Amino acid sequence: MWRGEWVPAGGLVLLDVYGQNHDELLWGDPYAFRPRRLLGRPAGRDELIPQGGGDPATGHRCPGEGLTVGVLEALAARLARMEYRVPEQNLTIPLHRVPTRPRSGFLMADVR
């Protein structure tokens, strides 16, 4: 028994990464792309969990999270300075792939 839930011995418990990151109660309008929602109130360790929850030293949280966030920080600043256009493409994300990516990848084109 864990927090009122019965878990059989040897049972498999999966962290619902997608469900947590799209929880209406936590995020309000969770499908809207609104990164500013985290301004002034950074997400807690186990709130926004694209790379798993808990402590990577003692659990299965992704140990590459620091590296990933560092690369994204450097890339976001460079992308913000670049001029490009985003042509028509298929940005839907298949949920049966791990890791997943937009169906068309992400195509960028010269503005000229």
Ligand code: HEM
């Ligand atoms: C966008 C990038 C990434 C995403 C979304 C991601 C996501 C995840 C997730 C969801 C897990 C499973 C956590 C769990 O069991 O609950 C995981 C595990 C893992 N990730 Fe990542 N990851 C990313 C990048 C990386 C990078 C860059 C590295 C290595 C440099 C890495 C190495 C690992 C390893 C070794 C595990 C297994 C940890 C374990 O089971 O103890 N990941 N990742």
